[in-house]
Amino acid sequence: MKHWSRREFLRFMGRTAGATAVALPVLSCSDRGSAAGIAGIAPGTEDEVVLAGGLEYELLVSWGDPINGRGDRFGFNNDYTAFFPIDGNPHDGLLWVNHEEVLSGYFSSPRDPADKSRQDVDQEMTEVGGSIVRIRMSDGHWRLVPDDRYNRRIDATTPIPIGSAEPVAGAREAIGTLGNCAGGVTPWRTVLTCEENFHFFYGDVRFENGRRIHEKDTLIGWDRYLDYPPEHYGWVVEIDPFTGAANKLTTLGRFAHEGATVILARDGRPVVYMGDDKTDEHIYKFVGDEPGLLAQGTLYAADTERGRWLPLSLDRDKRLAQAFSTQTELLIRTREAAKLAGASPQDRPEDIEIDPHSGAVLIALTKHPLRPYGSILRLAEKDNDPAAEEFVANTFLAGGTENGFACPDNLVFDPRGNLWLCTDIASHELSGLLYAPFKNNGLFHIPMSGPHAGVPVQVASAPPGAEFTGPTFSPDGRTLFLSVQHPGENSGSTDALSSHWPDGGASLPRPGVICISGPLLDELTAA
Numbered sequence: 425m426k427h428w429s430r431r432e433f434l435r436f437m438g439r440t441a442g443a444t445a446v447a448l449p450v451l452s453c454s455d456r457g458s459a460a461g462i463a464g465i466a467p468g469t470e471d472e473v474v475l476a477g478g479l480e481y482e483l484l485v486s487w488g489d490p491i492n493g494r495g496d497r498f499g500f501n502n503d504y505t506a507f508f509p510i511d512g513n514p515h516d517g518l519l520w521v522n523h524e525e526v527l528s529g530y531f532s533s534p535r536d537p538a539d540k541s542r543q544d545v546d547q548e549m550t551e552v553g554g555s556i557v558r559i560r561m562s563d564g565h566w567r568l569v570p571d572d573r574y575n576r577r578i579d580a581t582t583p584i585p586i587g588s589a590e591p592v593a594g595a596r597e598a599i600g601t602l603g604n605c606a607g608g609v610t611p612w613r614t615v616l617t618c619e620e621n622f623h624f625f626y627g628d629v630r631f632e633n634g635r636r637i638h639e640k641d642t643l644i645g646w647d648r649y650l651d652y653p654p655e656h657y658g659w660v661v662e663i664d665p666f667t668g669a670a671n672k673l674t675t676l677g678r679f680a681h682e683g684a685t686v687i688l689a690r691d692g693r694p695v696v697y698m699g700d701d702k703t704d705e706h707i708y709k710f711v712g713d714e715p716g717l718l719a720q721g722t723l724y725a726a727d728t729e730r731g732r733w734l735p736l737s738l739d740r741d742k743r744l745a746q747a748f749s750t751q752t753e754l755l756i757r758t759r760e761a762a763k764l765a766g767a768s769p770q771d772r773p774e775d776i777e778i779d780p781h782s783g784a785v786l787i788a789l790t791k792h793p794l795r796p797y798g799s800i801l802r803l804a805e806k807d808n809d810p811a812a813e814e815f816v817a818n819t820f821l822a823g824g825t826e827n828g829f830a831c832p833d834n835l836v837f838d839p840r841g842n843l844w845l846c847t848d849i850a851s852h853e854l855s856g857l858l859y860a861p862f863k864n865n866g867l868f869h870i871p872m873s874g875p876h877a878g879v880p881v882q883v884a885s886a887p888p889g890a891e892f893t894g895p896t897f898s899p900d901g902r903t904l905f906l907s908v909q910h911p912g913e914n915s916g917s918t919d920a921l922s923s924h925w926p927d928g929g930a931s932l933p934r935p936g937v938i939c940i941s942g943p944l945l946d947e948l949t950a951a
């Protein structure tokens with residue numbers, strides 16, 4: 425076996441990246457702007473949100489900020505964001521923000537679950553889920569509207585109905601939502617918030633010869649005090665931000681849901697693209713039976729080798745009908761069903777976005793032990809029909825030193841149809857040999873047409889230990905809302921913090937949502 429030096433390895437990875445990149449076909453996209461001549465930034469290690477010239481940021485809201493007069497506070501580790509204008513006003517609306525995990529340890533409560541008190545767990549349960557806050561622009565600045573009647577929290581203590589044909593683990597209601605990573609917005613103005621690493625909280629279940637085995641997980645370990653069934657988590661939760669009404673959508677399957685991207689089929693039925701962010705797990709699609717409804721429809725898993733969507737339905741697959749007694753049982757055990765149906769293993773699918781010009785579905789595959797820099801998969805549905813059962817898939821862009829990014833995670837298209845990408849190199853690997861050239865995680869702009877099509881340019885660098893998540897453009901394209909999640913996560917201890925963002929000095933770091941704006945953003949994205 426050949427043993428490679430670091431230089432040889434990086435050179436190889438860079439060449440591989442270049443060789444596998446697939447140029448996009450030229451579409452009717454002259455309106456995207458050429459985006460020529462952007463001066464990006466070099467990767468860096470500064471304890472700051474470093475931006476390309478022509479961009480600036482302001483902190484909108486951060487961990488612990490009061491959001492209303494009822495004692496609710498902005499939660500921890502903010503991730504996905506979604507903006508809902510009120511009365512069509514692009515400068516006044518509700519911002520939904522996911523709160524993914526508690527970072528036990530020096531930020532919230534004891535790092536070792538064995539040391540947590542019930543009071544610690546009670547506190548942590550208010551840190552995850554989501555926040556709904558009203559924000560408004562005045563004098564050119566976005567501000568939280570304090571104590572607005574819409575401002576509320578939904579967290580791990582909120583009772584949430586489970587929408588399913590039969591009870592799930594004996595119940596039709598779950599206590600709380602957690603692990604809320606990315607998400608999506610429906611055309612009928614609800615948010616889909618995705619329960620990703622749900623097993624960290626109450627563990628998970630597996631089934632052997634008809635026996636249900638509850639496997640505990642010690643990372644966060646709430647099951648030390650609470651016996652909520654793991655089957656109540658790992659779903660997509662639909663929430664009306666204007667009323668707070670929530671519902672767990674079992675039709676969309678149960679797995680480590682990263683996000684849920686909604687588009688309408690030609691006949692108006694909703695189609696939802698989803699990824700299961702775990703090594704060798706799968707890409708999924710849901711096609712609703714009726715417009716405006718996610719409670720009934722068909723869940724598919726992707727066979728990316730043969731370009732087929734495989735229906736996970738007792739009615740359409742005899743193997744599944746033999747393995748599961750009801751569709752609800754199948755949905756609880758979605759991963760098993762996908763494997764039985766022949767779904768392809770993937771390199772940890774993260775965010776998914778749909779190119780507004782070509783209709784192509786872009787899927788961030790963050791990494792795999794054998795492909796540590798990740799890639800972006802491009803999936804083109806047959807006849808460009810989101811409800812199709814056949815597609816063609818190929819690599820759109822590979823991570824690596826040649827393209828300047830590694831571990832793609834969140835994606836967003838701006839109002840002109842160009843792509844933005846956030847990277848998520850795991851905080852404990854940021855300074856490791858493999859990822860050293862990329863330095864802190866970043867935000868990249870990727871033109872989709874013109875002479876620089878498909879060439880990523882880094883435009884922001886996150887504080888140490890952090891990743892950027894939840895990018896959302898304001899309707900006019902002049903503001904990019906962006907989460908700064910887990911700054912300082914790679915700190916050794918409170919005495920050796922890697923970040924003090926955003927307050928500086930000797931302060932503890934705090935996750936928060938920033939607003940990026942400026943002449944460069946106007947040039948690149950203004951609608």
Ligand code: FEO
Binds near residue numbers: 524606682
């Ligand atoms: Fe929460 Fe897969 O990122």
Ligand code: CA
Binds near residue numbers: 848
């Ligand atoms: Ca993510």
Ligand code: CA
Binds near residue numbers: 606776895
């Ligand atoms: Ca996204």
